Amino acid sequence: MAKTSAVEKNNRRAKLSALHAEKRAALKALVMDREAPVEERFEATLKLAQLPRNGAKVRVRLRCELTGRPRGNYRKFKLSRNALRDLASFGQIPGLVKASW
Secondary structure, eight states: OOOHHHHHHHHHHHHHHHHHHHHHHHHHHHHHOTTSOHHHHHHHHHHHHHSOGGGSGGGOOOOOTTTOOOSSEETTTTEEHHHHHHHHHTTOSTTOOOOOO
């Protein structure tokens, strides 16, 4: 089990990134627009820098839903490899069978 504080910090980052996603996307589109005047692009860059760092989607870490483990996760199941193996062994995940040959 991961530290509760680390999991909660990641949850706060996810909420903050969802909150600022629209504003961040608009500013980034303006910064990347080559047709826009340089002054507007520079102002957009400054406004983007003033937004909270944890509001960026990149800062959110994929963690296991059960254990909070930060590494070795399967995106499709949102589970770590250890938790996935345990649930698959008990037949808790429909359609998933362990390989045997």
